[in-house]
Amino acid sequence: MISQVGKEEGKEVTGKCSMLRNEMQTNKPLKLLEGKRSDVIIWNDYLRKQTEEMKKEPRWFEAAWLYVECYMYRRIQDAFDLTSKLQDFDPFKNSKEMAFQSSLDAALYFGKHILTTIEQLQQKLHKDSPEVFEHFQLFLQVSLWGNKCDLSISAGQNVAQKESPVEQIHKLQDQILVNDTRKLLEILHQANHDNPNKVTLSLVLDNAGFELFTDLCLVEILQQLELVTFVNFYVKDMPWYVSDATEQDFLWILEVLGKSEHQSFQELSKIWIEKLQQKLWTIEKEKYWTLPFDYSVMEEMDPALYAKLSASQVIIFKGDLNYRKLTGDRQWDFETPFQTSLQGFLPAPICALRTLKADTVTGLSPGQGESIAKSFPDWMISGDFGLIQIATP
């Protein structure tokens, strides 16, 4: 329940958001943050440095898109931080929850599919059987296409997933521009060989709701196939890009599945809650994901996080924004090796699972981008094309 004070403060936040919109529309200079969160100093220093480097104050239409776009979400949080009652209020919660509710059919279909798969795996499957690859590939691709479901482009409007994901992925095969699935499986096999029963996967999450559900299913299968032992899920530490997953969103989905009338959902929720209790899964909150930096400077700016990621055997980065931060959101030639575009960021083998929604991409084969562009002019922003892309140290 929001108190009377909370209601009044809600009006103040709305007023601040209108001002923010006006600053944006009229291309005003970016302002310093005013709240008291621990990252304010970092954001404000960054703005001062940008001003020094550009020899003028950064403005909305002139500064780098990655920076201003992140700054916009950070300013929204700043408005809440300046209240006494609404600092933990998530303005996107409703949109995230509604989007998941309207994707329940697809989630249920996939939930039943994973439970059947688990049963088969437990009964018979030999770890070297070709079926391992089939399962691995299917769950990886469903998690990839789950990334189509973000709410930032649709301004929070519904992006319900209606069709059965298993049937959809067959149709989408040709839209995977780089497919390093086999390499990823090899890396996991090698990691198990080197560290039996001690393989840690870091999964840097993107969106809550249906995408998160597909991520949880992917991880479950990786553990069932005994390719991965521990999973660290990295969530956002504040509401971000509308649909990005926070710890609350993660816990919410487990709760909703647990309370569902469908037995398959209940079962999955029970298995996953146990994994959290047994520390086979952990939810990690780190502030770096909502700072203005790309990942090439993480080692310098946040050596502790870099070291933590380095301790895992594989890191999966989900989604478009993570990809932009991996590549510094530069206008790379499409054929630049993915590894080059990481500019030294490689704490452990990296796998990017991303549908293209912004115009940066690397690691394509000669002429591939140009050829797609002829038939699909908006191939880089439509979310219709995807990558399963690996870089190894």
Ligand SMILES: O=P(O)(O)OC[C@H]1O[C@](O)(CO)[C@@H](O)[C@@H]1O
């Ligand atoms: O949820 P995702 O996959 O990171 O997508 C968010 C993307 O949407 C946009 O906000 C709009 O294109 C991009 O700036 C951003 O990279």
Ligand SMILES: [Mn+2]
């Ligand atoms: Mn997102």
